[in-house]
Amino acid sequence: MTRRDDFAQVMKTLECLVRAGISTRINAVILRGINEEDLLPLAMMTRTHGLDVRFIEEMPFNGEGHRGELMWDFRKLREELMKYFPSMRQVPGEPSATAVNYAVEGHAGRIGIIAAYSRTFCGTCNRIRITPQGQLKTCLYDGGVLDIRKLLREGTSEAGLAAAIEKAVMNRARDGFEAERNRVKNPVHESMATIGG
Numbered sequence: 001m002t003r004r005d006d007f008a009q010v011m012k013t014l015e016c017l018v019r020a021g022i023s024t025r026i027n028a029v030i031l032r033g034i035n036e037e038d039l040l041p042l043a044m045m046t047r048t049h050g051l052d053v054r055f056i057e058e059m060p061f062n063g064e065g066h067r068g069e070l071m072w073d074f075r076k077l078r079e080e081l082m083k084y085f086p087s088m089r090q091v092p093g094e095p096s097a098t099a100v101n102y103a104v105e106g107h108a109g110r111i112g113i114i115a116a117y118s119r120t121f122c123g124t125c126n127r128i129r130i131t132p133q134g135q136l137k138t139c140l141y142d143g144g145v146l147d148i149r150k151l152l153r154e155g156t157s158e159a160g161l162a163a164a165i166e167k168a169v170m171n172r173a174r175d176g177f178e179a180e181r182n183r184v185k186n187p188v189h190e191s192m193a194t195i196g197g
């Protein structure tokens with residue numbers, strides 16, 4: 001899936017991180033017919049390793065914009081995980097957290113689910129991003145709401161810049177669906193690598 005055959009190296013690095021007590025998360029996307037068999041082994045890593053394994057719903061930010069039926073949404077992920085781990089219980093999260101986290105009895109780490117496509121956590125989202133082209137995004141799904149590069153090139157003062165950013169944030173879309181509807185260029189297709197994560 002990653003187009004690199006470096007599994008042993010990745011595992012070695014992972015073990016080093018955990019041994020050194022560095023807070024570590026593994027983000028994974030489960031895709032129908034491609035890696036469904038990885039769900040349990042990945043989740044099982046939390047039994048022996050004090051790390052977070054988080055399952056993220058598939059998003060259209062792949063450079064192609066493919067948007068088929070979402071098979072592994074957060075409900076299915078949770079249902080499937082509950083079958084394997086009946087003791088799985090939601091734990092309180094930080095404000096504005098994007099993941100819903102679960103503890104499993106006897107597990108050193110936690111399992112998380114991120115409803116990145118269903119967009120059920122927009123109400124508490126506090127994320128903003130700046131693309132490499134200098135576009136401010138107040139939602140992953142918008143097409144850029146403020147051209148910061150242009151403002152900088154025009155010599156806008158720091159105060160002017162701060163005011164423009166504040167205005168953009170104050171006027172952010174209600175949720176990811178509204179942000180997507182407001183885009184000039186639709187459908188969403190850009191690669192996550194061009195967005196800034």
Ligand code: SF4
Nearest residue numbers: 119122125139140176
């Ligand atoms: S507002 Fe946008 S970036 Fe924030 S959680 Fe919703 S979809 Fe994601």
